[in-house]
Amino acid sequence: MADDQFYRDYILDHFRHPRNYGRLENPDIAHEEYNPLCGDLVGMDFRIQDGTIEDVRFHGRGCAISQASASLMTERLKGMPLEEARKITKEDVLAELGIEISAARLKCALLPLKVVKVGAYGLTDVDEEEFGS
Amino acid sequence: MADDQFYRDYILDHFRHPRNYGRLENPDIAHEEYNPLCGDLVGMDFRIQDGTIEDVRFHGRGCAISQASASLMTERLKGMPLEEARKITKEDVLAELGIEISAARLKCALLPLKVVKVGAYGLTDVDEEEFGS
Amino acid sequence: MLATYDVEALRQDFPFLQTGVAYLDSANTSQRPRQVLEAMERYFTGFNANIHRSAYRASEQATEAYEGARDKVRAFLNAASRKEIIYTRGTTEGINLVAYSWGRQNIRAGDLIVLTIMEHHSNIVPWQILAREKGARLAYVDVDEQGLLRQDQFETLLQQGPRLVCFTQVSNTLGTINPYREMTASAKAAGATVLIDGAQGAPHLGIDVQETGCDFYAFSGHKICGPTGIGILYGRRELLEAMPPFMGGGDMIRAVRLYDTDYAPLPEKFEAGTQAIAEAIGLGAAIDYVQGVGLDAIHAHEQALAEYALEALSEVSGLRVFGPPASGRAGVISMWMDGIHPHDLSTILDRHDVNIRAGHNCTMPLMERLGVPATARASFYLYTTRKEIDRLVAGLEDAKRIFG
Amino acid sequence: MLATYDVEALRQDFPFLQTGVAYLDSANTSQRPRQVLEAMERYFTGFNANIHRSAYRASEQATEAYEGARDKVRAFLNAASRKEIIYTRGTTEGINLVAYSWGRQNIRAGDLIVLTIMEHHSNIVPWQILAREKGARLAYVDVDEQGLLRQDQFETLLQQGPRLVCFTQVSNTLGTINPYREMTASAKAAGATVLIDGAQGAPHLGIDVQETGCDFYAFSGHKICGPTGIGILYGRRELLEAMPPFMGGGDMIRAVRLYDTDYAPLPEKFEAGTQAIAEAIGLGAAIDYVQGVGLDAIHAHEQALAEYALEALSEVSGLRVFGPPASGRAGVISMWMDGIHPHDLSTILDRHDVNIRAGHNCTMPLMERLGVPATARASFYLYTTRKEIDRLVAGLEDAKRIFG
Numbered sequence A, B: 001m002a003d004d005q006f007y008r009d010y011i012l013d014h015f016r017h018p019r020n021y022g023r024l025e026n027p028d029i030a031h032e033e034y035n036p037l038c039g040d041l042v043g044m045d046f047r048i049q050d051g052t053i054e055d056v057r058f059h060g061r062g063c064a065i066s067q068a069s070a071s072l073m074t075e076r077l078k079g080m081p082l083e084e085a086r087k088i089t090k091e092d093v094l095a096e097l098g099i100e101i102s103a104a105r106l107k108c109a110l111l112p113l114k115v116v117k118v119g120a121y122g123l124t125d126v127d128e129e130e131f132g133s
Numbered sequence C, D: 001m002l003a004t005y006d007v008e009a010l011r012q013d014f015p016f017l018q019t020g021v022a023y024l025d026s027a028n029t030s031q032r033p034r035q036v037l038e039a040m041e042r043y044f045t046g047f048n049a050n051i052h053r054s055a056y057r058a059s060e061q062a063t064e065a066y067e068g069a070r071d072k073v074r075a076f077l078n079a080a081s082r083k084e085i086i087y088t089r090g091t092t093e094g095i096n097l098v099a100y101s102w103g104r105q106n107i108r109a110g111d112l113i114v115l116t117i118m119e120h121h122s123n124i125v126p127w128q129i130l131a132r133e134k135g136a137r138l139a140y141v142d143v144d145e146q147g148l149l150r151q152d153q154f155e156t157l158l159q160q161g162p163r164l165v166c167f168t169q170v171s172n173t174l175g176t177i178n179p180y181r182e183m184t185a186s187a188k189a190a191g192a193t194v195l196i197d198g199a200q201g202a203p204h205l206g207i208d209v210q211e212t213g214c215d216f217y218a219f220s221g222h223k224i225c226g227p228t229g230i231g232i233l234y235g236r237r238e239l240l241e242a243m244p245p246f247m248g249g250g251d252m253i254r255a256v257r258l259y260d261t262d263y264a265p266l267p268e269k270f271e272a273g274t275q276a277i278a279e280a281i282g283l284g285a286a287i288d289y290v291q292g293v294g295l296d297a298i299h300a301h302e303q304a305l306a307e308y309a310l311e312a313l314s315e316v317s318g319l320r321v322f323g324p325p326a327s328g329r330a331g332v333i334s335m336w337m338d339g340i341h342p343h344d345l346s347t348i349l350d351r352h353d354v355n356i357r358a359g360h361n362c363t364m365p366l367m368e369r370l371g372v373p374a375t376a377r378a379s380f381y382l383y384t385t386r387k388e389i390d391r392l393v394a395g396l397e398d399a400k401r402i403f404g
């Protein structure tokens, strides 16, 4: 019943007070991903300058895991060269969340990563399994 | 391993030396039934006079149970009024065979009865189940 | 609740309940009593052989147990004949069998198929596929604010002379018990063929298919204390006789030649290939078990639980509860908590050892209609206790504390 | 037989064998070791919940076990991806799935479908139904006097450019092991899609689907020491991706709207409704078990048994044995005894506690070709002993005495 170990304060904090929440005007890239199974939605707008993510905002709705994961992701992305962002892995995301994500919730946690990979890099042929499908 | 209790002498005797085996010339009724699942075939030819089965012959091939049952059936039918033959039941047939017929062999034992009921009485809408299907 | 209903005694029969988990997900799949596991075990250890095909005793014993289970199902549904009882993998396969076999033979371009907005995906998708293939039309009966089917709409649709009407006996999301007898009578009077999805009805209410007069009725073993991998399609004999086979293969034939085949009589015509033998035997034991407890007693127990739960949940602030009052519902309660996604609720409840379903319950059109992406659903069965409902409420309060 | 192959030790794992029956009907359905029963029991008692749909631990454990079994099957077949492994009820459903989904999309009027005369009804009837519906043609490869497929005929038929070629890896009546790698290579070179019926191949030989290069491969759990109610269809990903779904319902969807549906990715696209969860887990345990013994060892054991049996049976006068020499056959021997119908043989053998199959083995066209209405078939598996074959021979002699 150690629920606090799961919904750690910083996760709930990111859920309640999402960082970089909102939209950008005339973003260089904008992409949304939706999980119809639970209704989770995450979208991101990017401003790119000289191959670097100068600004990023996210919007969406859904469970604490998907929204906190999106908020954490934007913090990581800001100021990051595109080349580097391309290399973010599933493991990176899970490490940052810092809690043990069960198989059933993996999709929630990885939805923001999917937005980055599919949207910002135009990977249309992604392996759904990589994102917990 | 009491196989003799199953293949009793008189059953084997009827199988080896079938009574009333053969065909009739110009029978009043002739009918065949076939069980495609095991290849058992039984056919009967009837000569009817004044509502009585004056003569009957059977032909066929298949297992000892179906052929002995057919042979026993012809003995019973000979000289029997049609009205009476119409009333022969599954239980009558099994009693005459005098051995315990398992579900899987029921169809073999009742094939001759089916010939009588379907063929000689024109019952087209028989319930297959009645004959062990 | 009946005075004689001893839920604690019944719970002893269910191995998984001994883990101490409050299992409130029986509408998803039920627990299975040891009587069912033992029936399967007896087959595996005592007469483990294929059915129908062989003439030795183990095979005959297996055939007898398998066909005996069919007889139990026939009696359970009060079907007129055992030929009307077809083994399937579950409700989904049963409905698909009807869509493929009856549907492709009988549905024509322009025909109307009436469904309801509370249907499970299994009672929607096969009809979408069929309608697209044949150029038929689908129409849906809506629900009112209480979660009851709009009977006025249903009557209006019937006036259009639908070829087929399909609806669920009990909603797996709202818990609504539909007036299935009356709806069947109206639909039959309008000339429609009627299929009832009994996945949630059979385990909790049962049915008398002859009295109801429906043409098809499908349910799943795994929701009625039976094993996974088995289900039943009831079909009226006249219809089943006229339908072409669904799958082709062993056992559904009378004679196979190189270029054509004579099919077997019912029910084998629809049972191609080696069937789920152990599972059919287990289903027979499950029917025995459920009938031993008594459908009336089960329903009374569940309705008392629903009343208790609705009362307790009404005290939880910020919680929206869907569906009708306890009197018109089975033991299924779907909820939405402001500010907490059902997935988060489910995860927190799991940490309290309370198991509920979070998601769309395979009823996405209904979710859309209710205006939520998902719900948290608690569902009860014959072994559910008030104490488990108390644990659910405590868990919900804790979730509010964590997210508060 | 390998020196290390300890059949007596293996037999201890099989509860039904402890009854003392000489079970010589494994081509019909195999026995199941306690390891398989225990794996199912663990699910029923420890984490009895539905899969995929819920977010609590029992459900996740069930999902893990169910998907873990899929991984085992993938490795067993050496498929490239777990997405290529579809759960079915058995071989029959697997073949029907291909006939309905791939077949209705790809077979056109005039197309040629090549089968063989030794096919099981499950690999004939679905193609007859499809061919009739589409106006396609069927052609059969014959067998020679040894019971080997006429490869010359096969090559001639391939020159006609068939759209589809379906054949069994191992004949369930003759025991013939077909040159499935070579036949697949030729058929693929001729541009055909290739389906292999692995019902008798998977349990005794296994297969490497990538090396073989077949497009579809179907087998049944109940013949490979697994439970009833479960089977596998392997399909090449490219084909499965392009195919429409077979059954519609829960779990095979991504999003359902009132009038249309997005389907789920593989493998769920083909797994509508609640699956045979316990049975899939049991199949995983069966694969573990069979691989633990070793396919090579099993095949060697069975071939030694076949050699021993063919030798012993050749001494029985009046007995006709079908099929090729031991070197080219699996542990399946079909017989015809002059003057004694197979049903009578089977009944007498049963009274000796020897269980064999009597009938057409779901291969009526082959029976016709062999000129017999039925056969008596003895079939072996990893737990069969020479002593059981001796008992078979003694039973046959006794039958001759009784009928003599």
Ligand SMILES: Cc1ncc(COP(=O)(O)O)c(C=O)c1O
Pocket: C250, C272, C273, C274, C275, D027, D028, D089, D090, D091, D092, D093, D120, D122, D123, D168, D170, D171, D172, D197, D199, D200, D220, D362
């Ligand atoms: C060669 C062959 N194909 C197909 C089947 C059908 O398998 P199932 O009845 O498990 O669907 C069998 C077994 O009965 C078989 O031996």
Ligand SMILES: Cc1ncc(COP(=O)(O)O)c(C=O)c1O
Pocket: C027, C028, C089, C090, C091, C092, C093, C120, C122, C123, C168, C170, C171, C172, C197, C199, C200, C220, C222, C362, D250, D272, D273, D274, D275
């Ligand atoms: C109302 C209803 N219909 C159909 C189904 C489908 O049943 P199954 O998944 O056992 O095929 C379910 C359960 O999932 C259900 O609740």
